[in-house]
Amino acid sequence: MxxxxxxxxxxxxxxxxxxxxxxxxxxxxxxxxxxxxxxxxxxxxxxxxxxxxxxxxxxxxxxxxxxxxxxxxxxxxxxxxxxxxxxxxxxxxxxxxxxxxxxxxxxxxxxxxxxxxxxxxxxxxxxxxxxxxxxxxxxxxxxxxxxxxxxxxxxxxxxxxxxxxxxxxVDAAEHDRAVAVVSHAPHVAASAVAARLADAPEVALGLAGQGVRDVTRIAGSDPGLWLGILSGNAAPVAEVLEAVSRDLAEAATALRSLAGGDGTATDDITHLLKRGVAGHDRIPGKHGGPAPAYVVVQVVIGDRPGQLARLFQVCDEVGVNVEDVRLEHAPGLPLGIAELSVQPDAAAVLSQALRERGWQVP
The missing domain is CATH 3.40.50.720 (NAD(P)-binding Rossmann-like Domain)
Known part of the structure; x- marks a missing residue:
């Protein structure tokens, strides 16, 4: 063959x-x-x-x-x-x-x-x-x-x-239904959230943190490219977005009731949040299968050349593997927070090593 x-x-x-x-x-x-x-x-x-x-x-x-x-x-x-x-x-x-x-x-x-x-x-x-x-x-x-x-x-x-x-x-039709759930509809949802920022007041943008950056990251992709993708998978994407819209509409109704003094409306909100956690936990880990539970070690890092290299050098010296890394910048300041995801038994070792070398570990 x-x-x-x-x-x-x-x-x-x-x-x-x-x-x-x-x-x-x-x-x-x-x-x-x-x-x-x-x-x-x-x-x-x-x-x-x-x-x-x-x-x-x-x-x-x-x-x-x-x-x-x-x-x-x-x-x-x-x-x-x-x-x-x-x-x-x-x-x-x-x-x-x-x-x-x-x-x-x-x-x-x-x-x-x-x-x-x-x-x-x-x-x-x-x-x-x-x-x-x-x-x-x-x-x-x-x-x-x-x-x-x-x-x-x-x-x-x-x-x-x-x-x-x-x-x-995988069968072609099954593939298209699957990517509608895990890729295409999430892109539209991210774009809808990011669109709220287009007319948001400056004070809101000044308060933007990592959460909104995570949710809207993919919304920065080429609209022309995505129009072609969505056009080719329109019906499956529409079905997912309709389901998401029902969840959002129900959440909005519950929040309106909550604002009006109906304390029982919290049950509907809690139910959606719990479903969200359950769905999130089903996303496979980086090696497939259930996502492992990591511990996040936070380190204050200066916005200067070579800082990440120095940080990873410490990890190498103490034999700690960094499973994932995320940077959160401090608006208006020349520093940020590096979040290092490591195995639970490595968190204390890495934290101590970083402090001993002069790093600020909150």
């Missing part, structure tokens, strides 16, 4: 496409780059992601990775297949059912095509935001149709392996 990838064509040199190319280059795979935006291709090439694709004289690729918006996947696939650009094809769009349906309508060769979606990304876009390690340990959905040849599946599995992803085979 053919699965060796010696040459890969990446069509679309945005964040995901360029990250795929960079990951493949670390394994000495020859990567050919193509994009209608020549500036994006040049930047990706300068970053070491690969070389320009020469469709008339270049080699036939073992696999073509189509990294374009969902609405354009099928037409791009048809064009590449007509050119005989590669032996096998995949795409990395975040919507799967509609591109597959459209590809069938266009009479694309579904034997050589396996739709896929790496569930990884950043709030920044473009090749300049790409990283070779973007997919490490991340789920990578594979949605093969019944027509897909075993060799095509093997080629895409090899791609996922080289990029460090975790392959998950």
């Amino acid at each position: 053919a699965s060796a990838l010696r040459t890969v064509l990446v069509v679309g040199t945005g964040l995901i496409g360029t990250s795929v190319a960079l990951a493949l280059r670390q394994h000495d795979v020859r990567v050919l780059l193509a994009d209608r935006d020549q500036a994006a291709v040049r930047l990706a090439r300068e970053l070491g992601a690969g070389e320009d694709w020469q469709p008339e004289s270049g080699p036939r690729a073992d696999l073509a990775v189509i990294s374009v918006p969902p609405a354009h996947v099928a037409t791009e696939l048809l064009d590449l297949q007509q050119r005989d650009a590669a032996a096998y094809y995949t795409d990395v769009a975040s919507v799967k059912a509609e591109p597959i349906h459209r590809a069938a309508q266009l009479d694309c060769d579904l034997r050589t095509y396996v739709a896929s979606h790496p569930l990884a990304g950043r709030e920044r876009s473009g090749p300049g935001a790409a990283r070779a390690d973007l997919f490490l340990g991340r789920p990578w959905a594979l949605c093969p149709t019944p027509e897909a040849a075993p060799e095509a599946r093997a080629a895409v599995l090899r791609l996922v392996e080289l990029c460090g992803g975790n392959p998950v085979v």
